[in-house]
Amino acid sequence: MSARDDILAKVRAAVGEAPEVAAVPRDYRRPSQSSGEELLDRFVERVEDYRATVTRCAEGDVPRELERLLDGARRVVVPDGFPWSVPGGEPDEGKSAAELNDVDAVVTTSSVGIAETGTVVLSHGAGQGRRALSLVPDLHVCVIHTDQVVAGVNEAVGVLDPLRPQTWISGPSATSDIELSRVEGVHGPRTLHVLLVG
Amino acid sequence: MTATFVGMPAFPEAARRALENAQQRHNLAHATGTIREKRASVVAEVDEWEGLRLAGAAIKDHTLRHLDDQLLALESALQERGATVHWARDADEACRIVADIAHAHDLDEVVKVKSMATQEIGLNEALAAEGIAAWETDLAELIVQLGDDLPSHILVPAIHRNRSEIREIFRTSMGEVGRPAPDALSDDPADLAAAARLHLREKFLRAKMAVSGANFAVAETGTLVVVESEGNGRMCLTLPEVLVSVVGIEKVVPTWQDLEVFMQLLPRSSTGERMNPYTSTWAGVVPDDGPQEVHVVLLDNGRTRALADEVGRQALRCIRCSACLNVCPVYERTGGHAYGSVYPGPIGAILNPLLRGVGVDEQTDSLPYASSLCGACFEACPVRIDIPSVLVELRGQVVDAHRGGLPKPEAVAMRGAAWVLSSGTRTARSERAAAFAGRLLDKMPGGRRQGERRVLGTIPVPGPGTAWSQTRDVPVPAKESFRAWWSRTDGGDEA
Numbered sequence: 157m158s159a160r161d162d163i164l165a166k167v168r169a170a171v172g173e174a175p176e177v178a179a180v181p182r183d184y185r186r187p188s189q190s191s192g193e194e195l196l197d198r199f200v201e202r203v204e205d206y207r208a209t210v211t212r213c214a215e216g217d218v219p220r221e222l223e224r225l226l227d228g229a230r231r232v233v234v235p236d237g238f239p240w241s242v243p244g245g246e247p248d249e250g251k252s253a254a255e256l257n258d259v260d261a262v263v264t265t266s267s268v269g270i271a272e273t274g275t276v277v278l279s280h281g282a283g284q285g286r287r288a289l290s291l292v293p294d295l296h297v298c299v300i301h302t303d304q305v306v307a308g309v310n311e312a313v314g315v316l317d318p319l320r321p322q323t324w325i326s327g328p329s330a331t332s333d334i335e336l337s338r339v340e341g342v343h344g345p346r347t348l349h350v351l352l353v354g
Numbered sequence: 355m356t357a358t359f360v361g362m363p364a365f366p367e368a369a370r371r372a373l374e375n376a377q378q379r380h381n382l383a384h385a386t387g388t389i390r391e392k393r394a395s396v397v398a399e400v401d402e403w404e405g406l407r408l409a410g411a412a413i414k415d416h417t418l419r420h421l422d423d424q425l426l427a428l429e430s431a432l433q434e435r436g437a438t439v440h441w442a443r444d445a446d447e448a449c450r451i452v453a454d455i456a457h458a459h460d461l462d463e464v465v466k467v468k469s470m471a472t473q474e475i476g477l478n479e480a481l482a483a484e485g486i487a488a489w490e491t492d493l494a495e496l497i498v499q500l501g502d503d504l505p506s507h508i509l510v511p512a513i514h515r516n517r518s519e520i521r522e523i524f525r526t527s528m529g530e531v532g533r534p535a536p537d538a539l540s541d542d543p544a545d546l547a548a549a550a551r552l553h554l555r556e557k558f559l560r561a562k563m564a565v566s567g568a569n570f571a572v573a574e575t576g577t578l579v580v581v582e583s584e585g586n587g588r589m590c591l592t593l594p595e596v597l598v599s600v601v602g603i604e605k606v607v608p609t610w611q612d613l614e615v616f617m618q619l620l621p622r623s624s625t626g627e628r629m630n631p632y633t634s635t636w637a638g639v640v641p642d643d644g645p646q647e648v649h650v651v652l653l654d655n656g657r658t659r660a661l662a663d664e665v666g667r668q669a670l671r672c673i674r675c676s677a678c679l680n681v682c683p684v685y686e687r688t689g690g691h692a693y694g695s696v697y698p699g700p701i702g703a704i705l706n707p708l709l710r711g712v713g714v715d716e717q718t719d720s721l722p723y724a725s726s727l728c729g730a731c732f733e734a735c736p737v738r739i740d741i742p743s744v745l746v747e748l749r750g751q752v753v754d755a756h757r758g759g760l761p762k763p764e765a766v767a768m769r770g771a772a773w774v775l776s777s778g779t780r781t782a783r784s785e786r787a788a789a790f791a792g793r794l795l796d797k798m799p800g801g802r803r804q805g806e807r808r809v810l811g812t813i814p815v816p817g818p819g820t821a822w823s824q825t826r827d828v829p830v831p832a833k834e835s836f837r838a839w840w841s842r843t844d845g846g847d848e849a
Binding site: 158159160162163164166167168169170171174176177178179180181182183184186202205206250253254257270272273274275280286287288291292308309310312313314316318319321322323324325326327328329330331332333334335336337339341342343344345 | 381384385388389401402405406408409412413415416418419420421422425426435441442443447491492493494497510512513516517520543544546547548550551554555558559572574575577583584585586588589591592593603610611613614615617618621625627628629630631632633634635636637640642643644652654658659661662664667
């Protein structure tokens, strides 16, 4: 018997006769209390709570803010489909990991923001770049529109596509492995700027 | 078979040795105290916490009840998206599969994302025997690996080490396996993390193959999920050409939407954060993004044995958050090594016997007793595993497995007590004898007062019973039994 058939047979022998289980209670899904500005304020507060910085600006001010946030970065990689021009920005062009390691910063858009947890989610489509792009450079500037911010995890899961690769980002890379004291900056970008537009 | 740490004695002996390590006790008390507070404050923020726990438990129960269908759905979703699916009955089969993939690419090293499943099957040791180096990339795992040490916590495997111990490990060992630690390394956690970043970066950049586990596997879509903090997981899941994920068969959840529950329960229970810094999800091979060869190894290794246990199967709901360790008064004092397994603490005390079976080795059989049954673990568990009830059930199974042969002194004493207490006449006779002895002893000098009653001190019992008798005072028997008092006073009316 193959391992597959063997395991499936053991599963059936173990629970085949077990009583049916109750339906999953979904009482935890309650409509969000906050909306509009309150929601955005919470998003900003919670992203900052994880030591990322948040800048709010109008659509027209994005290029200026990008320039300010990228100040000091010698090389910036810009994914295909990123809607704004970044002075001196280089296209991805399938850079190897080692090449990306020589790049200082990356700019991306994002798919969803979660107010309750201070999270931005990338699903790595146009403007967001493949996964390595927002991982290897040490500075990540992530642009999100106010209408992309949802209240909580329930809402975020509901709008995300499980067939797309995703990266959920809550603050910069961190560890609590040494005496449980939190240190920002291990392997991912050590600095995360979120630019909230609209 | 799940590996036990080699040469680890049964829990009571291992615990006694661990308690002698004052530095470890200090490190653990500090660490578990810190994380308990963090968890409590972020859990208190969520009004629907209990609803989420109920939903989490129900989703897992439903999945386990239909695990065959769920696994078949997961398999076909993964295959549809270009992943190769393997099935492994036990640790040996799983390690063989991973080693064969590495050999097929002529590789002598792989990078690893922290994963309980690969620790459970002893993958690093198996790969080393095949000439393949497996580099742990999680900071705590790196500390354990460089220190030639054993993990002692599910989430923070080096929780038993403090900063100065870690600095010494980095200084001594980093240079032997790659980029050495900087000369002026301090014991500041930020400095230590920076040293790990530099040491591991060269390994990430040259790695051709990574091995991971998965926190969740979505049957409907074939989406795998890895929850982490440092970004080492993202490095491993993204940069190499080949990715192998070893996934316990209980990790499957039916639908993508079900993740809304676990992505709220897990981070808050585990690190005490609203959300962990990084979560990666992927479904099979993603064209032009990340590894273009993706394998998933579905691992049994005792899980179907646990599934067959009507009371114990709820342990398979476990999402490896380690909240139960952090609240456990036993774990806080003994640390994780005393449990002799990669799964320590309350969950380890039930999971190990369930995965391995009882009555096979003394170490495993000792684990269900490594608890005071205080119930703090059940309160903290995000998927409501009733650990105390499973512990009691497993204690019964351990006793049953040892029936026949020479009875233990405790069993002899209990049998004697049962004989006396099962007959009213015998009970009354023994009470009269005790009351007589009580009146006699009360007139004799010596002993101590304890409240209203005198105690005689301890009774010396020979052999293994000493440990029990030495820590207990024997009270002077009451001068009159309750039953004698009841009949003398007509139920207290005449008192």
